[in-house]
Amino acid sequence: MEQAFRRMVRLNTWLKQAEKALGCICLGALFVVMITNAGLRYCLQSGLNWSDELNQFLFVWMGFLAAAYTAGEDKHLNVTALIGMFPKTIQLFVRQVMNGIMIVFFLLYLPELITLLGQLAISNVMRIPLKYVYAILPVSFGLMSFHIACNMISDIREFLKDKNEKGREIEDV
Numbered sequence: 001m002e003q004a005f006r007r008m009v010r011l012n013t014w015l016k017q018a019e020k021a022l023g024c025i026c027l028g029a030l031f032v033v034m035i036t037n038a039g040l041r042y043c044l045q046s047g048l049n050w051s052d053e054l055n056q057f058l059f060v061w062m063g064f065l066a067a068a069y070t071a072g073e074d075k076h077l078n079v080t081a082l083i084g085m086f087p088k089t090i091q092l093f094v095r096q097v098m099n100g101i102m103i104v105f106f107l108l109y110l111p112e113l114i115t116l117l118g119q120l121a122i123s124n125v126m127r128i129p130l131k132y133v134y135a136i137l138p139v140s141f142g143l144m145s146f147h148i149a150c151n152m153i154s155d156i157r158e159f160l161k162d163k164n165e166k167g168r169e170i171e172d173v
Contacts, residue, residue, distance in 0.1 A: 019068050022065055026061045033051050053125045054126065057133045071144040071147045071151075092156070095152075096152055107145055113141065
């Protein structure tokens with residue numbers, strides 16, 4: 001069981017690093033294309049006709065990779081002011097329920113997103129099949145589900161570890 005958990009943690013860490021690297025590549029490419037196009041428009045009075053479309057695609061990829069990375073780091077938006085007033089057991093329960101709801105919604109969207117990908121046409125300027133551009137949607141939803149599930153397991157393990165340590169402290173006294 002411990003070995004399976006370590007493998008899961010390693011895979012989770014590797015996926016987060018890959019998401020971060022790919023997101024940085026998207027941001028860098030977006031920046032280079034945008035600056036190049038602006039320079040060409042300023043100097044030559046004509047820019048790259050495909051740059052806006054490419055930047056849109058890169059922005060979509062960067063945004064959804066960032067969402068997956070944020071879910072993996074457990075840094076997504078949540079309201080902790082009210083929950084922080086409750087005991088640790090209730091906090092864990094609320095977090096588990098909220099994370100479970102997110103996973104259910106992400107997994108419910110997956111079949112519809114995959115169906116949608118089959119119905120997309122090609123882009124206007126670059127002539128790229130849009131299914132490749134928007135394939136990041138089901139991929140990121142799957143990644144977010146996996147990251148959140150890993151966070152849920154880690155939270156439970158940490159909670160049980162803390163509870164066992166407190167039990168040992170009481171026995172020692």
